[in-house]
């Protein structure tokens with residue numbers, strides 16, 4: 001896990017105002033709720049004393065009491081009273097439930113994982129998508145989120161895994177992908193062609209006008225978009241659940257069709273098509289072991305895997321730089 005990053009963790013509509021939600025992310029149980037101003041609060045789903053789940057706590061007007069030993073907490077999750085100590089004893093400042101900073105926009109909820117003092121900016125999003133309409137699908141994968149990400153950076157699998165859907169032209173010969181990195185944004189250009197038994201793959205420096213090629217973008221730690229055209233995109237958020245599980249939110253974004261009924265129909269068809277393609281990937285990726293990818297691996301990586309190598313390299317840099325306090 002890369003610490004001190006904004007992660008998309010949930011779609012906004014999944015968290016209702018009236019009902020707290022318990023979810024697992026980053027191998028931890030989290031409890032989310034909305035307050036009267038619709039603001040999202042996120043805390044570790046455990047009392048700081050002996051780790052009793054919040055789901056069995058009494059919450060009345062933000063006066064919160066743990067049922068195990070009667071510790072009470074205020075709205076900021078600081079402990080205000082330890083009954084065993086008596087009312088005359090001050091409570092240590094460190095006695096508080098671990099809470100996480102949240103952010104909400106584009107109908108997603110982000111959590112800053114981990115150190116609240118390290119927050120410097122708002123999360124990155126592909127902001128050009130604000131005037132697109134979309135539909136979302138959610139899928140659970142039995143892999144660490146790094147494997148799910150790498151699958152979407154893999155340009156060699158297309159004519160094999162997707163030969164019955166998006167890649168039917170038998171374009172098995174792959175020019176080496178051009179990969180660029182702008183800060184924490186990874187951009188890679190794809191150029192698969194027919195194998196005429198004479199041509200050899202081009203190296204990145206031999207590819208002219210590569211900016212005109214089909215391209216995809218990934219932004220650390222967990223969002224991606226497939227740049228189908230100026231008006232059609234496939235977006236994905238790869239949400240870490242634990243070391244062997246992830247949730248993928250795929251959104252089909254478009255602004256070709258704008259009439260209310262037709263756009264819903266088009267978005268629905270886009271969503272179903274995306275699900276068919278995603279399930280083709282899932283069938284293969286879930287067989288990869290270990291479930292988590294690593295920079296230090298015995299896999300026989302080839303030059304066409306450059307987007308994956310770049311992902312692993314920078315991921316490792318971020319892990320080394322932002323270790324957990």
Ligand SMILES: [Fe+2]
Pocket residue numbers: 151157158161162277281
């Ligand atoms: Fe795929």
